[in-house]
Amino acid sequence: MKNKYKEEVLVLFGEKLKELRLKRKLSLRALEKECDIDNSYISKIERGKANIGFHTIVELAGAFKVHPKELFNFEHEWKDEAFM
Amino acid sequence: MKNKYKEEVLVLFGEKLKELRLKRKLSLRALEKECDIDNSYISKIERGKANIGFHTIVELAGAFKVHPKELFNFEHEWKDEAFM
DNA sequence: ATTTATGCGGTAAAATATTACCGCATTTTT
DNA sequence: AAAAATGCGGTAATATTTTACCGCATAAAT
Numbered sequence: 001m002k003n004k005y006k007e008e009v010l011v012l013f014g015e016k017l018k019e020l021r022l023k024r025k026l027s028l029r030a031l032e033k034e035c036d037i038d039n040s041y042i043s044k045i046e047r048g049k050a051n052i053g054f055h056t057i058v059e060l061a062g063a064f065k066v067h068p069k070e071l072f073n074f075e076h077e078w079k080d081e082a083f084m
Numbered sequence: 085m086k087n088k089y090k091e092e093v094l095v096l097f098g099e100k101l102k103e104l105r106l107k108r109k110l111s112l113r114a115l116e117k118e119c120d121i122d123n124s125y126i127s128k129i130e131r132g133k134a135n136i137g138f139h140t141i142v143e144l145a146g147a148f149k150v151h152p153k154e155l156f157n158f159e160h161e162w163k164d165e166a167f168m
Numbered sequence: 169a170t171t172t173a174t175g176c177g178g179t180a181a182a183a184t185a186t187t188a189c190c191g192c193a194t195t196t197t198t
Numbered sequence: 199a200a201a202a203a204t205g206c207g208g209t210a211a212t213a214t215t216t217t218a219c220c221g222c223a224t225a226a227a228t
């Protein structure tokens with residue numbers, strides 16, 4: 001699959017993360033304290049600039065006490081282009 | 085959060101991956117061809133032995149043409165212990 | 169007006185994931 | 199019985215993430 005598409009999904013993931021953070025009225029630095037992830041790194045994740053690892057995903061979900069799948073709760077469909 | 089819990093989630097993820105692979109009657113080597121991930125690495129993922137990155141998750145979902153959240157479609161609840 | 173908070177860009181070092189192999193024991197197919 | 203396929207363990211080299219910082223421009227609060 002093309003990297004372009006992976007990065008699109010990363011952006012959707014980041015938007016969902018930001019949505020959750022704002023819903024709880026947390027700043028990046030406030031969230032940092034909840035999950036021990038540097039605020040500038042969280043910022044990169046929210047903008048889809050970091051190809052984060054599984055542990056990081058779980059850590060973020062844990063900070064919000066939600067199931068990790070909640071962070072993937074966005075619209076997305078595979079297109080043929082993704083593989084060409 | 086404790087690493088132990090992240091690894092538990094990793095195991096659940098791996099089981100779900102294996103479930104999807106078997107449902108489609110694919111061997112590790114057959115799946116390898118669909119997603120360009122080495123079969124022995126897939127094997128580690130299925131057993132929860134690899135803290136995989138986001139790109140890898142998306143690549144695997146793409147091989148099955150499912151939404152990435154499908155790979156997180158397992159039962160899981162946060163326990164207080166996870167943070168102590 | 170001053171102070172404080174916020175998002176974000178950059179960075180060097182350390183830790184870790186990923187690749188691309190090999191081989192082996194066991195199961196499945198022919 | 200022989201051949202082929204399968205799951206899996208190991209490994210060295212490479213690529214990448216992650217950490218732990220700094221500072222700055224702007225926004226918000228006092």
